[in-house]
Amino acid sequence: MATQAPSSFYEQLPLPTLDRPFGIHLWPLLDKVWTPIVGYPVSEFRFVPGVTPMSTIKQAGIFVIIYYTIIFGGREWMRNREPYKLKGLFLAHNLFLTLISAGLLALYIEELLPTVVRGGIFHAICDAEGGWTQPLVVLYYMTYLTKYLELLDTVFLFLKKKPLTFLHCYHHGATALLCYTQLIGSTAVSWVPITLNLGVHVVMYWYYFQSARGVRIWWKEWVTRFQIIQFIIDLGRSQTTVQSPWTHADS
Numbered sequence: 156m157a158t159q160a161p162s163s164f165y166e167q168l169p170l171p172t173l174d175r176p177f178g179i180h181l182w183p184l185l186d187k188v189w190t191p192i193v194g195y196p197v198s199e200f201r202f203v204p205g206v207t208p209m210s211t212i213k214q215a216g217i218f219v220i221i222y223y224t225i226i227f228g229g230r231e232w233m234r235n236r237e238p239y240k241l242k243g244l245f246l247a248h249n250l251f252l253t254l255i256s257a258g259l260l261a262l263y264i265e266e267l268l269p270t271v272v273r274g275g276i277f278h279a280i281c282d283a284e285g286g287w288t289q290p291l292v293v294l295y296y297m298t299y300l301t302k303y304l305e306l307l308d309t310v311f312l313f314l315k316k317k318p319l320t321f322l323h324c325y326h327h328g329a330t331a332l333l334c335y336t337q338l339i340g341s342t343a344v345s346w347v348p349i350t351l352n353l354g355v356h357v358v359m360y361w362y363y364f365q366s367a368r369g370v371r372i373w374w375k376e377w378v379t380r381f382q383i384i385q386f387i388i389d390l391g392r393s394q395t396t397v398q399s400p401w402t403h404a405d406s
Contacts, residue, residue, distance in 0.1 A: 174269050181265050182290065200293050202338055209300065215335045219328045222306045226324065229313040238316035242367060245311055249364035252305065256356040259298055263350050266290050279346070286343030295338055298349050302331040351385045 169178040182197075189197040204210045209218070266288070271279045278285040306327055312319055330352075337345040355378075362378050 173272060174265075176264055176268050177261060181262050185262060197293055198289070200289070200296070202292050202296055204339060207296070209303070209335075210338070212335070212339075215332055218303060219331055222309070222328055223324070226309045226313055226319060229310065230319055233313055233316055239314045241311060241314060245367050246364060248307055248311065249360045249367065252301070253357060253360040253364060255301060256353045256360060259294060259301070260350060260353040260357060262294055263291075263346060263353070266294065267346055267350075280344040283341065283343055286346055287341055291346060292338075295334070295345055295349070298353070299331075299334040299338055302327075302334050306331070348385075348389045351388055355381045355385050 171178050186197045193200075201207075202210065209215060267279060270285050270288075274282070274285055280286055309319065309324060309327055311317075312323070334349075358381055359378050362372055362375055365372055366375070
């Protein structure tokens with residue numbers, strides 16, 4: 156009776172490896188979801204300005220203008236009305252964003268871990284072959300689209316008559332435009348702030364989901380702390396990237 160080679164047998168086990176950090180390959184699972192919806196395999200996706208949906212500054216700008224018109228107009232419309240409860244919709248919204256953020260983060264890790272380990276951090280943030288591969292562009296685009304879904308956060312706020320802070324409103328609109336500019340600019344370092352942001356969003360939206368269910372969360376103060384830590388790391392990353400001699404090296 157023939158026996159399998161140890162390497163082949165090991166590769167078939169659902170055990171973590173450098174190329175398969177979660178024990179299974181996640182990319183084929185994404186393709187199974189992507190293909191029926193989009194109509195072609197995920198490997199064929201290309202971000203083409205003016206062709207890909209939401210790929211022009213006009214489209215992105217109009218969407219953001221509509222966002223600000225709705226939230227500030229909606230706040231005035233709600234001024235003399237009773238707040239809506241919207242518990243079911245709020246729960247679904249936050250649970251979905253928790254799951255989509257966690258799924259995207261896992262896909263980023265699967266794509267980036269081998270690159271960082273084998274090629275080094277500078278290769279991953281400065282080289283198109285490190286930080287701007289076709290699979291990563293797919294993930295960047297998917298992340299970009301989620302920023303428009305996250306605008307519903309503010310819609311829930313004004314419908315529930317919660318205060319609309321400047322930081323919240325500015326952050327949501329600016330983040331959508333920032334993700335757009337990174338796609339247009341083919342910025343290989345994009346994965347650094349994106350993965351940090353996704354990690355924060357997994358924690359944040361899970362907290363919102365549990366809080367809406369009436370569950371007391373002992374670590375709620377850490378939600379804000381994680382956000383502050385993310386901003387500090389992003390600022391440090393920006394300065395390091397700008398000052399690095401690799402940034403201005405001749406190609």
